[in-house]
Amino acid sequence: xxxxxxxxxxxxxxxxxxxxxxxxxxxxxxxxxxxxxxxxxxxxxxxxxxxxxxxxxxxxxxxxxxxxxxxxxxxxxxxxxxxxxxxxxxxxxxxxxxxxxxxxxxxxxxxxxxxxxxxxxxxxxxxxxxxxxxxxxxxxxxxxxxxxxxxxxxxxxxxxxxxxxxxxxxxxxxxxxxxxxxxxxxxxxxxxxxxxxxxxxxxxxxxxxxxxxxxxxxxxxxxxxxxxxxxxxxxxxxxxxxxxxxxxxxxxxxxxxxxxxxxxxxxxx
Ligand code: PGA
Numbered sequence: 001x002x003x004x005x006x007x008x009x010x011x012x013x014x015x016x017x018x019x020x021x022x023x024x025x026x027x028x029x030x031x032x033x034x035x036x037x038x039x040x041x042x043x044x045x046x047x048x049x050x051x052x053x054x055x056x057x058x059x060x061x062x063x064x065x066x067x068x069x070x071x072x073x074x075x076x077x078x079x080x081x082x083x084x085x086x087x088x089x090x091x092x093x094x095x096x097x098x099x100x101x102x103x104x105x106x107x108x109x110x111x112x113x114x115x116x117x118x119x120x121x122x123x124x125x126x127x128x129x130x131x132x133x134x135x136x137x138x139x140x141x142x143x144x145x146x147x148x149x150x151x152x153x154x155x156x157x158x159x160x161x162x163x164x165x166x167x168x169x170x171x172x173x174x175x176x177x178x179x180x181x182x183x184x185x186x187x188x189x190x191x192x193x194x195x196x197x198x199x200x201x202x203x204x205x206x207x208x209x210x211x212x213x214x215x216x217x218x219x220x221x222x223x224x225x226x227x228x229x230x231x232x233x234x235x236x237x238x239x240x241x242x243x244x245x246x247x248x249x250x251x252x253x254x255x256x257x258x259x260x261x262x263x264x265x266x267x268x269x
Pocket of ligand 1: 146
């Protein structure tokens with residue numbers, strides 16, 4: 001696991017976008033796993049800039065998103081903040097700005113008639129696409145990856161999950177409140193890739209910024225591997241895992257000097 005520490009959110013986002021862009025250039029038909037939330041927005045903005053200004057070509061890229069609220073789905077008849085689906089978030093924040101054919105993008109279908117059968121189909125679709133080359137991840141205030149809340153099996157696959165109060169509170173403050181919704185409007189269930197699904201990706205990039213994430217980042221990276229902090233499963237990943245943090249999110253870590261030293265030495269290789 002590489003831990004890269006950047007001065008601020010902007011630098012964190014540019015580092016992540018640069019790594020994704022490198023993969024897209026090297027493997028134009030790569031499979032990207034994508035995330036929603038406040039954290040990856042800067043990364044998506046940089047990818048949009050690279051597409052517009054440097055011609056980064058997403059036309060053959062395939063994407064799978066981590067999760068979606070159960071009971072809602074993209075509804076283009078509503079203005080964006082009134083459509084709180086993750087499918088709409090991805091459409092607005094990335095897909096419609098990078099020239100990727102929408103049929104190449106998959107977000108779990110929160111409106112599926114049979115959500116459990118859908119979860120199995122999602123797993124199958126990821127396999128049929130050849131697996132995820134690079135999965136982008138944030139980390140929740142309760143330590144979750146995607147919507148794998150504390151107590152989720154570290155071997156879990158795509159399934160329906162109940163959201164914790166902390167996740168409901170975090171997402172209400174970040175998204176629902178500003179769009180004029182009340183707390184009662186928040187969905188309490190989601191479809192989420194499992195931790196086992198995520199660990200199947202050939203490489204991972206996990207992002208975190210801000211003081212608010214410092215403790216949970218330290219628990220995930222330097223604490224025990226535990227289903228209480230599902231992002232701690234990064235310690236089990238068999239491929240290339242990169243954590244990119246701003247100084248604030250890194251401020252609870254014990255080994256900051258070693259992470260910085262390692263990055264410097266590896267750059268000389
Ligand atoms: P955030 O969410 O990016 O909005 O902080 C992260 C997450 O829940 O994974």
